[in-house]
Amino acid sequence: MEWETVIGLEVHVQLSTQSKIFSGASTAFGAEPNTQACAVDLALPGTLPVLNEEAVKSAIKFGLAVNAEICRESVFERKNYFYPDLPKGYQTSQMDAPIVGPGWLDIQLESGETKRIRIHHAHLEEDAGKSLHEDFHGMSGIDLNRAGTPLIEIVSEPDMRSAEEAVAYLKKIHSIVTYLGISDGDMSQGSLRCDANVSVRIKGTDELGTRTETKNLNSFRFIEKAIQLEAQRQIDVLEDGGSITQETRLYDSERNEGRAMRSKEEANDYRYFPCPDLLPVAIEQSLIDELKATLPELPDAKQERFQSEYGLSAYDAGILTSERAIADYFEAVAKAAGDAKLAANWVMVELMGRLNKEGIEFSETPVSAEQLGGLIQRIRDNTISGKIAKQVFEALWNGEGDSADAVIEAKGLKQMSDSGELEKMVDQVLADNPDQVEQYKAADEGKRKKMLGFFVGQIMKASKGQANPGMVNQLLNKKLG
Amino acid sequence: MHSKTLRELADGLDSGQFSSEELTRHFLARINEHNPTVNAYITVMEEQAIAQAKAADARRANGKASVLDGIPLAHKDIFCTEGVRTSCASKMLDNFIAPYNATIVEKIATAGMVTLGKTNMDEFAMGSSNETSWYGPVRNPWNTDCVPGGSSGGSAAAVAAGLAPASTGTDTGGSIRQPAALCNLTGLKPTYGLVSRYGMIAFASSLDQAGPMTRTAEDSALLLQAMAGFDEKDSTSLKRDIPDYNATLNDSLEGKVIGVPKEFFAEGLSDEIATKVRDALAEFEKQGATLKEISLPHSHLSIPCYYVIAPAEASTNLSRYDGVRYGHRCENPQDLADLYTRTREEGFGDEVKRRILVGTYALSAGFYDAYYRKAQRIRRLIKQDFIEAFKEVDIIAGPTSPNPAFGIGEKVNDPLTMYLEDMYTIAVNLAGIPGLSIPAGLVDGKPVGLQLIGKDFCEAELLNAAHRFQLATDWHQQTPAAFA
Amino acid sequence: MAVGPSEIEKIAHLARIRIAPDQIDEVASRLSDILGMVDQMQAVDTSSVAPMANPHDATQRLRPDAVTEPNQRDTFLAIAPQSEDGLFLVPKVIE
Structure with a gap:
């Protein structure tokens, strides 16, 4: 039954x-x-x-x-x-x-x-x-x-x-x-x-x-x-x-x-x-x-707007509008970051995940919308990589700096995008690993892709993760021809 | 000094014939002497009264006294008085020291009046003879074997016996007017909403109204002036301008039309009272008013209607007396149920219990429509009767009560007969309109009351008619010989 | 309308008033008398009449939302039958 x-x-x-x-x-x-x-x-x-x-x-x-x-x-x-x-x-x-x-x-x-x-x-x-x-x-x-x-x-x-x-x-x-x-x-x-x-x-x-x-x-x-x-x-x-x-x-x-x-x-x-x-x-x-005129935008309307205005999925928009505080926070982050999808992702995954894990109410978040927005901006302009961004977030969470920029500066986390400096670093790594260079040159197209990862890894290590991965790839391809 | 009116006392204080302290001590002495006989007071506030009197004398010496400043009065023990027992004549509140003042107590204190004490009454204002008091019956100063009426019996007897120059009362179904009639006083039940109910212990919230009990209409106007007015603490208090009640007291009655309801002169009215009331009505004709017979076709329903609405409201108003936060608590309650049922069994008297049970029944599932809703519909018919009548007349007049004062013990075991005492007063409460009882003669040495009923907020008109009547008659000047 | 002892017990329970067993019959008879008198109302057709709860058919005034009452706990607990640690005490409440 x-x-x-x-x-x-x-x-x-x-x-x-x-x-x-x-x-x-x-x-x-x-x-x-x-x-x-x-x-x-x-x-x-x-x-x-x-x-x-x-x-x-x-x-x-x-x-x-x-x-x-x-x-x-x-x-x-x-x-x-x-x-x-x-x-x-x-x-x-x-x-x-x-x-x-x-x-x-x-x-x-x-x-x-x-x-x-x-x-x-x-x-x-x-x-x-x-x-x-x-x-x-x-x-x-x-x-x-x-x-x-x-x-x-x-x-x-x-x-x-x-x-x-x-x-x-x-x-x-x-x-x-x-x-x-x-x-x-x-x-x-x-x-x-x-x-x-x-x-x-x-x-x-x-x-x-x-x-x-x-x-x-x-x-x-x-x-x-x-x-x-x-x-x-x-x-x-x-x-x-x-x-x-x-x-x-x-x-x-x-x-x-x-x-x-x-x-x-x-x-x-x-x-x-x-x-x-x-x-x-x-x-x-x-x-x-009179009261009708003063009603704020309600969850359903806000969810629809988040979908149409920011291109979010119904699911994401639903989560971000479940509380007014979250919705307001998200909109402030999106505005400061200039990228709503990235903002949505960071708010839902990094911030809410962390709050949830630590059992902290949303209203008690230690990272402000301005801080998170500033952090996302630095990802967008390639100042830091996504990976470094998580370190910066951690520092902001722990109150180790007033803004993402301050944390990046203090910890020297700025991504290396100076092509001259990077080129030197690439040359050094290639010079230090002549055997691997030989093997690479002898390998076919399929294997080369795999082997390229080794050089990227060495360069990232040498740069303490601050090298811009896109530029490193470009340089390697050029040098290894 | 004790047979003077408020107006005369004000003049005496003004001219320095006596001080407030002398006046107060005089009344306190009379209370000491006569209260054991009359039982008009539950609590005498000797120390506070003297202190208040001294303060009033000081204000007067500084030239800052208002008209009622320094004049003593007594409050019905239904009004909360801070720091003083406020019992409502119930064992339930025998140990209740009110932690705050009722709005009218504040207003009267602001006017500078001296509180002599708290007067006896029917328990929780439920009664028409002052025999349901836990503190024992009050005796009528005109005949101490008789009741003073109720529920404001102590307030009436105190003034009639010269134990206070005026008093406050409350009127839910006639509780100011009927004792005023039986004790030869001027008693006014104002329009519902004119006087604040805050701090006045509730009996039936939609009917209760406080008012003055005095020797004359002029005094009634003076005291009403001090009591009336909007109170933000009472949702049923109405915001309106309060007229100068004194200003219109002497207006001519020429051309006024006084309606005489035929239903008020039908079965149930004693012949002697009918005669006295008709004589009084003739006096108004002499003053230029015309009498016109009218009909209030639903007046026979006012007692049935009242005995549903008042007990229903009372049954829940009195639920707060549960032995938890204040008042009586039974000894060694075994559990919560025992705390409630025994506290309330012990704390309430028979009539109060009876009305709580009737009210509970009228509101209970299956009976609500047949009783409470029905009574509310009848209530509208009764109000409608008055609205219709007032299209043709300015004032309605008739007897206040069907009988003069009756013997103590005579009706106490027959509630239905007792309820008939209020047959002419109850409709006024149901309609929410003002009613005034004034002395209209004596029958076998017992006072008779004439009731004047007005439109909503037409207290000034009633007081004017009563004052003109009192200028031409001397019934209101009669006092009981035993308390001269 | 006549009410019997069982109804009296039910009402007395709702009103939380103990009535001694030997008084129930008398209370029932008194209440029956009163309800019988009240029943005069039933003779009137009121189907087209709206109930009147307040004599002026007035409407509710609203109070501004402001805290105006100070703490007076000590004053209020002083008149309580039994209190401790700022609480009113009652026989154990069982839920």
Whole structure:
């Protein structure tokens, strides 16, 4: 029997506003517990919420980026449940009239095909605090710094059919929100997290199977693993003649295990109703138009432009536009270098390969775009060879010089292109190896080519790799005639 | 000194007849003497009051005093007062020392007024008799066997007994107007959004509104002036210019049309009250106004509608009382569930629990449309009734409450009968419009209230009509003999 | 609408209020009375009436995105029932 996995994602994106969605407390990450939880965040009696303008604008920008209708009168509702990290006993969220209506985005599959994933809606809501489970005499500690941080929750349709598609979708969301500048997208700090609704069915059938919801996945890798694990679990259960229970699950990344959540076993009745402390948010067309005009070039458009403007392949353009920082960096390198293809190659292979190997974020790159562009220029004008260029890159990476030129100068890596000097060097090598010259002259055309390499190698050795290989070849051919 | 109006006290301070400190000490002494009988105060702020009074005297000596500077008042214990217990008359908040001031507490302090203390009330403002307070019932100064009305019963009794010259109250379904009626005061519920709700402990957010409780309409205008105004901390606060309420108090009533809803004189209204209210209406005719019978066809639905919307909002407004961050926590909670359920069982009184349960039910899956959504639709019909009526009339007038003060214990075990006490006041909250209760006579020594209802933001019109009425009558000058 | 003991238990659980077993019947009867009174609403056809959440049908004002609240942790923790190391303490949270 062939099974098909059906996945829908609920992605929570923390908006990078200065202050909280309903209060003037700071949203900065990493503060001492409860130092950024004000009277409103603590739900002190009598406190009231006032909506942050920037949170609304961020949500609208997101809606525009995913081709969605913006709700002109969106409503905040209370989602009622008791939890120690939820001070009011309800989460202020949206249900009936979310700010972002149905939309879509395209993901690229490994096959190179494009797949459209529909977005059901996206709404604004407040984040909860955190429960810390270290042992406080058998109790839990509550930190409410995060309570009230603005979130948009993006709810997809169940359009994804594999963990890889889910990851591609999530990466697309990540790139859109970071391009828009509405979130830092930092998954390690919880700025982007997701709940995965997973069900399986026999391939070819239309009806959806019973789904489970795996909560709080916060890395691309965990999401992929958790979905694969859960889909396989469901298949195993069904193949053993069992049935799937609709439940909320947790994924333990350390053990690569999933389990049902104990605290959410009971069916909740959230009693959503319009929050009487907040009024409907009227959004004027003029505001939508104004925000539309300020939207940056988004990943899809940028990818297309990179293909047409720089002649890059779809694959390369896709990698270089996956993050706004990478795209901006690449364009700066290309401009400084004057050769986009060479720039693309250096950014993707040398720079990103190295960053990846060392586990460094792109934003933390030690080599600036200007430095890399300058380096490529020296390759293009034959000042250095490709091989020497890697040495220069290494030196720039280690901070051994301000620019490629400075490194080349300091280390004396300049390629030898002075024909007089090179000629002397060639003559010396030929004079030092009379036997080989004899053999060469006696050999036929086929063998000569091979033997030429010996002389080139000797000259490169003598020049410490700085001889211009093209010129060396020319000279040898002339001399050995 | 204790039977003077705010206006008279302001004049007395101005002319140096007495200082704020003397005035404050006088009221504190009266509180000491009479509060054990009346139980109007939960917390008396003696030290702070004297310090505030001295500061006010110093300002006056420097010639920097504003009109209300140095005059004492009492705050309903629903308003957060920094550093002072703010209990909402609930065991849940008996140990809650508010870490901040409500906006109106700030505004009134800015006006220079001296806070005598925090007044008793129905628990979380849920009640019409002040019998649901965890601190015990308040007694009506006109008859101490009777209730003062509620929920702002302590605020009403304090002024009626001469334990404060004025007080603040809140009104969700009649909680300022009904106790004002039962205690012979002038009580104003302003238009929803006129007075900030920030720092006022929420009962039903879309209905709650704070207002002044005073002896006269003139005082009401003075105190409203200090309370009203836009607050950026309250999303439901409305940005608009606040008129000079004093400036129009003496305007003529000639040509005004006063609508008398026939539904307010139907079944349920006691005969004596009907007579007193009709007498009062005749006084307006004497002043040149015309009376016109009108209909508010959906008014019979205001109690059912209110008892869905108010409990629904309350049920979630009161979810924050969970024993985690402040307030009561049960002893030795075994686990989280135990912490929540036992803290809330112990911390809330019966009426509060009842309303939380009703509200939870009305919002729960399967009942939401039939109850909450339905009530919101009815609410629009009720508002529409008023909009229609105000096309023909300037003010609507009728009784504030169907009965005079009733005996303590008489209705407390019969919630449905108790709810009827607010049958004429609730629609005003649902519509968000202003309502004012003024003294209109006595029945068997118990006060009767006349209610004046206005269009959105027409407080000045109501205060003008009330002031003209008070110039021609002396009901508002009557005080209970036992507290002379 | 009459509510029975099992419904009361369900609502009480949602509201996290413990009701002593010997009081459930009385609470059920009180609630039934109130809901019965409230049911007067059902006689009115409101199908063409829009729900009214706010008496002025007003719309939300937006606040500029600025940090205005200082750290007041010590003040707030001082009124907490139980706290340690800057945290509010509760019986162990089990996920």
